[in-house]
Amino acid sequence: MINHGTLAANQLCKGAPWIIRISDIENGTVQREADARRSRRPSPHDPHQNVLDL
Numbered sequence: 001m002i003n004h005g006t007l008a009a010n011q012l013c014k015g016a017p018w019i020i021r022i023s024d025i026e027n028g029t030v031q032r033e034a035d036a037r038r039s040r041r042p043s044p045h046d047p048h049q050n051v052l053d054l
Helices: 028-040
Strands: none
Touching: none
């Protein structure tokens, strides 16, 4: 989503971790895009695997 411009993020230098503000993650457009991407992903077959809701 960062590469597509949906999620705003900054890097201090190339190769550094992305810095993402919580307010950007809570943005409605970002939430809808994340939900759409999760729905396209096959569900895991491991019943012990937890889902991280953003």
